[in-house]
Amino acid sequence: MSWFKRDKPGVDTPSDADRTVRTEGLWVKCDGCKQIIFRQDLEDNRRVCPKCGFHFRIDAREWLDLIFEGEWTEFDSNLASTDPMQFADSKPYKARLAGMQQTLNMKDAILSGQGKIGNHTVNVCSMELKFIGGSMGAVMGEKITRAVERSIENRQPLVIVSATGGARMQEGAVSLMQMAKISSALMRLDEVGVPYISVLTDPTTGGVTASFAMLGDLNIAEPGALIGFAGPRVIEQTIRQKLPEGFQRSEFLLTHGFLDAVVKRHDIRDFLARSFDFFVN
Amino acid sequence: MSNPDITARIHALHPDSAPAPVATESNPAYKKVQLARHPKRPHALDYIERLCTGFTELHGDRAYGDDLAIVGGYAFFDDQPVMVIGQQRGRDTKQKLARNFGMPKPEGYRKAMRLMFMADKFHRPVITFIDTPGAYPGIDAEERGQAEAIAYNLREMARLGVPVIVVVIGEGGSGGALGMGVGNKILMLENSYYSVISPESCAAIIWRDSAKAELAAAALKLTGPDLLERGIIDEIVPEPPGGAQEDHDAAAALLGDSIRKALAELSAMTPKELVDHRYLKFRRMAPFFEG
Ligand SMILES: [Zn+2]
Numbered sequence: 001m002s003w004f005k006r007d008k009p010g011v012d013t014p015s016d017a018d019r020t021v022r023t024e025g026l027w028v029k030c031d032g033c034k035q036i037i038f039r040q041d042l043e044d045n046r047r048v049c050p051k052c053g054f055h056f057r058i059d060a061r062e063w064l065d066l067i068f069e070g071e072w073t074e075f076d077s078n079l080a081s082t083d084p085m086q087f088a089d090s091k092p093y094k095a096r097l098a099g100m101q102q103t104l105n106m107k108d109a110i111l112s113g114q115g116k117i118g119n120h121t122v123n124v125c126s127m128e129l130k131f132i133g134g135s136m137g138a139v140m141g142e143k144i145t146r147a148v149e150r151s152i153e154n155r156q157p158l159v160i161v162s163a164t165g166g167a168r169m170q171e172g173a174v175s176l177m178q179m180a181k182i183s184s185a186l187m188r189l190d191e192v193g194v195p196y197i198s199v200l201t202d203p204t205t206g207g208v209t210a211s212f213a214m215l216g217d218l219n220i221a222e223p224g225a226l227i228g229f230a231g232p233r234v235i236e237q238t239i240r241q242k243l244p245e246g247f248q249r250s251e252f253l254l255t256h257g258f259l260d261a262v263v264k265r266h267d268i269r270d271f272l273a274r275s276f277d278f279f280v281n
Numbered sequence: 282m283s284n285p286d287i288t289a290r291i292h293a294l295h296p297d298s299a300p301a302p303v304a305t306e307s308n309p310a311y312k313k314v315q316l317a318r319h320p321k322r323p324h325a326l327d328y329i330e331r332l333c334t335g336f337t338e339l340h341g342d343r344a345y346g347d348d349l350a351i352v353g354g355y356a357f358f359d360d361q362p363v364m365v366i367g368q369q370r371g372r373d374t375k376q377k378l379a380r381n382f383g384m385p386k387p388e389g390y391r392k393a394m395r396l397m398f399m400a401d402k403f404h405r406p407v408i409t410f411i412d413t414p415g416a417y418p419g420i421d422a423e424e425r426g427q428a429e430a431i432a433y434n435l436r437e438m439a440r441l442g443v444p445v446i447v448v449v450i451g452e453g454g455s456g457g458a459l460g461m462g463v464g465n466k467i468l469m470l471e472n473s474y475y476s477v478i479s480p481e482s483c484a485a486i487i488w489r490d491s492a493k494a495e496l497a498a499a500a501l502k503l504t505g506p507d508l509l510e511r512g513i514i515d516e517i518v519p520e521p522p523g524g525a526q527e528d529h530d531a532a533a534a535l536l537g538d539s540i541r542k543a544l545a546e547l548s549a550m551t552p553k554e555l556v557d558h559r560y561l562k563f564r565r566m567a568p569f570f571e572g
Contacts, residue, residue, distance in 0.1 A: 142568075229416065235418050
C-alpha cells in the first residue's frame with residue numbers, strides 16, 4: 001500500500017508502525033514494552049514511555065517548545081512550494097500540498113525558530129514528519145539555508161532537528177539540489193566557527209542524512225531512532241537477506257562511529273546548553 | 282499490518298532493474314534513460330583515455346580500501362594537468378561485479394574527496410564524471426557511513442579553491458551522483474539523466490508498478506532540457522547521431538569542446554572567486570517557492 005494513495009494526513013509517516021499510538025482514547029499501548037500506559041502520563045513525560053523509556057515521536061512544534069521552553073520566534077513561516085516539476089501522480093502535488101497545509105497548519109515540512117538555550121540565542125529548524133514524510137523540497141532547503149545565514153551573520157549557534165524520509169520526490173532534482181545548497185551554506189558556517197548541532201530523531205534517512213544531518217560539529221540522536229542512507233527495505237531487497245537486529249538504529253551508528261552521543265529527550269536541552277557553553281564561551 | 286517503509290522505497294535504487302536497451306518512440310524522457318544505460322555507452326574511463334594523456338590512476342581512501350566503482354587520478358587535458366574522477370561501471374559481467382555496477386561505497390566517495398583535496402593543494406582543476414544508478418544500498422555501506430561520506434563531500438567540494446567541472450555522462454542517480462557533483466559548471470550529455478530517484482523506484486511508489494517507469498521518467502523531469510530550464514545544470518553536451526554509444530570518439534570530442542570552454546572560463550578566476558561562484562550557483566538553486 002502506498003502512502004500516495006492515502007488522503008488522510010497523519011498516517012503519511014515514512015517508517016514502520018513502531019511509533020504510532022494504536023489505542024484510541026485514554027490509554028496507549030507502548031511499542032517498546034507493550035504495556036498499556038495512561039495517555040496523560042505519556043504526554044506529561046514528553047511522550048517518553050514512563051515505564052521503559054521508549055521515545056514516541058513528537059512533532060516539529062513540540063520540538064521547538066521543548067528546546068526553547070515554549071518561548072521562540074518563528075521565521076520564514078510563509079514560504080511555500082511552487083511545484084517546480086508540475087508533478088502529478090494519483091493527485092496533483094499542488095493539491096497534496098494544499099491539503100497538508102490546511103490540516104497541519106504549516107506551509108511545508110519544516111519550522112524555523114529562534115530563542116534562548118541557556119545564555120545562548122540559537123536558531124533551530126525542526127522537521128515535521130507528518131508533512132509528506134518530512135520530505136525536503138525547495139522550501140525546506142531555503143528555510144534551513146536562511147537559518148544558517150542568520151547564524152553566520154549574528155554568530156548564533158544552529159540546531160537542526162531531523163525527522164524525514166529524505167528528498168521530496170515530487171520536486172525532482174530541485175529537491176536533490178537542496179542537499180548541496182544547505183551543505184555549502186554549512187561550509188560557510190564552519191569557516192566562521194559558529195557551532196552547529198544536528199539532532200537526529202526517528203526516522204532520519206535518505207538525502208537529509210546524506211547531507212546536513214551528518215554535518216554537525218556534533219551529531220546526536222534520540223535513543224532507538226532509525227538513521228541511514230538507504231532505507232532498510234531497499235537494503236533487504238538489494239542483498240536479499242534479513243537485516244541484523246538493531247541495524248541502522250542510533251546505538252548502531254554510535255558503535256560505528258557516526259554519532260557523538262545518544263541523548264534522551266529529557267536531557268537534550270541541557271546537553272545543547274552545555275555544548276554551546278563549551279563552543280562559544 | 283505494518284506500514285510500508287516509504288523511506289526505503291523512496292530511496293530505492295533498484296540496481297538490478299535496468300531494462301533492456303530498446304529505444305521506444307513513445308516517451309522521449311524514458312528514451313534518454315534507456316540510452317543513458319545503453320550497454321555500449323562510453324563509460325568514464327572511455328572518455329578519460331580519449332580526452333586526456335598520461336592518466337595515472339590513484340587508488341584508495343587511506344582509511345579502508347579502494348572502491349573500484351570510482352576511478353580517479355591525474356591526467357593532462359590539452360597538456361594542462363587536471364584531476365579526473367569518474368564513477369565507473371563495468372563492461373562485462375566480471376567487471377560489473379568488480380565495480381559493483383557503478384554503485385560506490387563510502388570508501389569510494391572518500392577516495393574521490395582525497396583526490397579533490399590533492400587537486401586543491403596543487404591548484405589543479407577537477408573534472409568529475411557522473412554515471413551511477415546510485416550509491417550502494419547495502420549493510421557494509423551503511424556500517425561505514427554512506428550518508429556521512431556523501432554529506433562530507435557536499436560540504437568539502439563547496440570549499441575547493443580550484444575549478445570543478447561536473448559532467449553527467451550517463452545515469453545521475455540521486456545523492457550517489459551528487460556526492461561528486463558540487464561544481465562550478467554542471468554539464469549533461471544529451472542522453473543522460475539526473476534525478477532524485479530512479480524512474481523505476483518512483484513508479485513503484487506511485488503506481489506500485491516499476492514497469493510504469495516510463496510515466497515516472499516523464500513526471501520527474503530528469504532530462505537535460507528540463508534541468509537547464511530550471512537552472513540546475515549549465516549546458517547540454519551534444520552526442521553523435523543516435524547517441525554516444527554509436528561513436529565513442531565523436532562523443533569524446535564533443536565533450537572535450539565543452540570541457541575546454543568551461544576550463545578556459547573558470548581558469549580566469551581566483552580561488553576565492555571560484556568558491557563564491559560555486560556557492561552562489563547552489564545558493565540560488567532553485568527558487569521554486571513563494572512568500
Ligand atoms: Zn514502554
